[in-house]
Amino acid sequence: MDLHKEMLKVMEQKKFLTIYENGNLEEGYTGLVLQTSDNEILMKNIDFYGNEDGYCVRRIENIVCYNTGGMDIYRKRQLWEEKKHSHVMENFFVEEENLMTGMLAYAIKNREPVFAFCEECVYAGWVCGYSDEIVILNELTPYGEDEGELWLKREYIDALETGSPDLQIRKKFWEKEVPKCDGRPEKSFYRKLKKYKGSLQLFEIYADSDWENCYVGTIEYVTKKELAIKHIDSEGHYDGYVVLTLEAVMCICQKSRYLSKIQKNNKCDTTQIKLEMDGENLSDEVLRFAQRKSLPVFLEIGTQGYYGDIEQWTEEWIQLRAVDLLGNGKGTFWILREWIDRIWVDNQILREVWQMACDKHDLVRI
Structure with a gap:
């Protein structure tokens, strides 16, 4: 049909x-x-x-x-x-062949807030810009409060709505000037994020179809394919580094009340290591860094994780001397890199697991 x-x-x-x-x-x-x-x-x-x-x-x-x-x-x-x-019936008409693009243009022109539906998540806000890849919203709470700026990848937006009574109530309660649209924004997450490389700006990043859990941290390195984040936990403590693909990123919050809370609690940890990278392939660089500093790694594949020490690696696979969460040895794993979603170094759980492994097996301590 x-x-x-x-x-x-x-x-x-x-x-x-x-x-x-x-x-x-x-x-x-x-x-x-x-x-x-x-x-x-x-x-x-x-x-x-x-x-x-x-x-x-x-x-x-x-x-x-x-x-x-x-x-x-x-x-x-x-x-x-x-x-x-x-x-x-004929009062609303979109003048674009791409109807979502037309509604975004309508919302900007008429200063109307929108709902963006992304699987089980719904975001409400003013459209501040859009491109073929991303949509930028200034989030709006049910009480008309400013929730900060949000970047959504368009392919994850299932539906876009405007003009509903709920949105009109939020619009009525909004006490600030409606955010202005500065034309079409940067075309991709990469162009947005590269401005913040090495800065202290915190971001809230959602990836891999997980709309409940996020990565919070600063942008240490970014390429057109990958992103390296200095991770900060919910208490404001440094929690290692993670490398993931930009393709997996669905949503980025640049400003939010949650980020403001973490920023206030952010504590300078003098024990944190400095991630050093030179090349464009961040996955390769973080593996070299881990070997150079004799650091264990945590490799995530979906919901499964592998803790251990890198013995050797190629472009296709990683040979890992693995341990479980209690520090018990699990032997050597050969893991195909194409399946790896994220690579962690120096985060809290990894340090604790490896310390237990060192105590049990007299491994090199970190």
Whole structure:
């Protein structure tokens, strides 16, 4: 079934419909299709009571099924028509072939806040800029408070909404001047982050489809492919260094109340090591650094982790003398590098694990 053609038919017939997406197969989203493209639809949302609930751009690829009949849809349409909303069907029109780009431009032009839906997370804020790769929001709490700046990778935005009553309330409570858009921002996370290389600016970074846990720290090194972070724990203590791919990064907070709290608690740890890198391949550089300083490493593959001492490595694999969380030896592992998501050195858990291993096996202490 060609969903684009089906949505086009529904739009031309001006039918009410309910679409169901993966993750919301019970309630769905009811409304009118106002525009459609090969990859997206623009809907006018209608709530349970027949009230208009803003406009939303959704990705066609996320639609599991849709329904154009049934008593629930009929009841909502009747309530909607009784409220004399029919005449505003054409009031919102996106002048872009890419509907999400059109809504971003609309939000900036009309100074309207938006909701950005990213899997189970929802971000509300003013659009401060966008490119083909990223969207920059000034976050807005339910009480109209400034939550700081947020950078979202566009491929992770499932839907974009504006004009809903919830957003209008947040807009009403906002007491500052609406943030201005300085045109299109830097095209990528790399161009944004390279300005902060070696600075004391803290960032909150979400990666690998994990929207609950984040990395907090400063940008030590950044290339077009990788990022090296000096990690800071929730108490403000130095917690080693981590290297990860920029491709895995979904969202970056430059300012937030959480970051402000950590910044206040940030403690200068005189025992921290200085990460030294010279090349463009940060993964190679951190492995060389660990060997040069005789440091153990922690290699993360999904939810699995490997602690140990690097015996040797190539472009394809790492030979690791591994230990478990209690410091017990686990033998030698040959790990294919293409599967490694993150490489850690000198973080707290790694130091504790390796210290136990040293005590048990008389290894070289760190």
